[in-house]
Amino acid sequence: MGSGPVVLLLHGLGCDHTTWAPVMESLARTHTVIAPDLLGHGASDKPRADYSVGGYANGMRDLLTVLGVDSATVVGHSFGGGVAMQFAYQYPERTERLVLVGSGGLGPDVSPAIRAITTPGFHQLMGVLTAPGLRHVTTATMRLLARSRMPQARDLGEVADIYDSFKDPRTRAAIRHVVRAVVDWRGQIVTMSDRAYLTEAMPMCVIWGADDMVIPVSHASNASALAPSARIEVVPNAGHFPHRDHPERFVKIVRDFMRSTDPSRYDRERWRQLLDDGARVPPVQAEAGESPLAPVHSVRRASSA
Missing domain, CATH: 1.10.287 (Helix Hairpins)
Structure with a gap:
C-alpha cells in the first residue's frame, strides 16, 4: 500500500503480515509498504522446502523482483530481523537501510x-x-x-x-x-557478529522494547558494540512487539531514521575492501581458541588457494 520510497516489512516467527497492521497505514502515507507472509507463515505456502535465513532472503529478492522494486529499506522483527540482516548481506545493492526490531541474530539468548x-x-x-x-x-x-x-x-x-x-x-x-x-538447545546459532562490520556501508537502526521477554533488551547493546554507527532506540513500556505496543512512536522512529539518512549506495570496490579487511571480534564475542579482537577472516575466511 501507499507510494514513495519502498519499505519492506518482515514479520517474526509464527506471525504474518498482520503484525504490522498498527503501523502500515501510517507508513503508507509517505512510503510504499510491502508486507508479505513469509514462506510457511500466514496465507503463504507451507511446502517441504528451504527454511534457512538464506532461503528466506532469496525469497524476498524474488518478491521484490516480481514487484518491479530495485531496492528498499528493510525492516525486520524478531526472526524477520535475521532475514533482513541476511538479505542486506546477500544483496547490499538492493538494501537502502536496515531496521531491526527486537531482532534475532544479536546474541545467543532466546526464550x-x-x-x-x-x-x-x-x-x-x-x-x-x-x-x-x-x-x-x-x-x-x-x-x-x-x-x-x-x-x-x-x-x-x-x-x-x-x-x-x-x-x-x-x-x-x-x-x-x-x-x-x-x-x-543452547540458544541462537545464527549471529551477525562476524558480519556487523559491513554496516559501515549501510545505515542501520535497532529498535527494542524495554520489557522484551522473548529476546533480552541487552541484545540492543550487543548491536551497539558490533555496529557502533547503528542508531539504537529502546522503547519504554514495550515488549517484544514495540510496533504494536506503541505504533505512533515506532512510525516516528522509522520515519525520522529514513529522513535523516541517505540510502546506501552499493559500491562494489568498497564492499570488496570491507570483506577483505574483515571484522575484529570484541572480547565478549570471541570464541574459544580465538584471541580477542582477532580479524574474523583469519579464522573463518575460506581459502582461495
Missing part, C-alpha cells in the same frame, strides 16, 4: 518456549495441545492476561495468535524447520 520447538515430539505434542477445546481455553486465557497490562504478559495476545496457528499441521512443520535452522 525457553522457542527452544522447546526444536525438541523431539514437539509436532505431536502441539497436535494435542491445539485440539479445539483446549486451544480455545488457552488462547482466551492468554488474551485475558494480555489485557491485564502486566509487563510480563503484554505479549501474550500475539503469542495466542501464534499458538492458534499451530492447529494447522503444515504450519507446525514449517515453524519447526525454521527454528531448527537458527536455534539449538
Whole structure:
C-alpha cells in the first residue's frame, strides 16, 4: 500500500503480515509498504522446502523482483530481523537501510518456549495441545492476561495468535524447520557478529522494547558494540512487539531514521575492501581458541588457494 520510497516489512516467527497492521497505514502515507507472509507463515505456502535465513532472503529478492522494486529499506522483527540482516548481506545493492526490531541474530539468548520447538515430539505434542477445546481455553486465557497490562504478559495476545496457528499441521512443520535452522538447545546459532562490520556501508537502526521477554533488551547493546554507527532506540513500556505496543512512536522512529539518512549506495570496490579487511571480534564475542579482537577472516575466511 501507499507510494514513495519502498519499505519492506518482515514479520517474526509464527506471525504474518498482520503484525504490522498498527503501523502500515501510517507508513503508507509517505512510503510504499510491502508486507508479505513469509514462506510457511500466514496465507503463504507451507511446502517441504528451504527454511534457512538464506532461503528466506532469496525469497524476498524474488518478491521484490516480481514487484518491479530495485531496492528498499528493510525492516525486520524478531526472526524477520535475521532475514533482513541476511538479505542486506546477500544483496547490499538492493538494501537502502536496515531496521531491526527486537531482532534475532544479536546474541545467543532466546526464550525457553522457542527452544522447546526444536525438541523431539514437539509436532505431536502441539497436535494435542491445539485440539479445539483446549486451544480455545488457552488462547482466551492468554488474551485475558494480555489485557491485564502486566509487563510480563503484554505479549501474550500475539503469542495466542501464534499458538492458534499451530492447529494447522503444515504450519507446525514449517515453524519447526525454521527454528531448527537458527536455534539449538543452547540458544541462537545464527549471529551477525562476524558480519556487523559491513554496516559501515549501510545505515542501520535497532529498535527494542524495554520489557522484551522473548529476546533480552541487552541484545540492543550487543548491536551497539558490533555496529557502533547503528542508531539504537529502546522503547519504554514495550515488549517484544514495540510496533504494536506503541505504533505512533515506532512510525516516528522509522520515519525520522529514513529522513535523516541517505540510502546506501552499493559500491562494489568498497564492499570488496570491507570483506577483505574483515571484522575484529570484541572480547565478549570471541570464541574459544580465538584471541580477542582477532580479524574474523583469519579464522573463518575460506581459502582461495
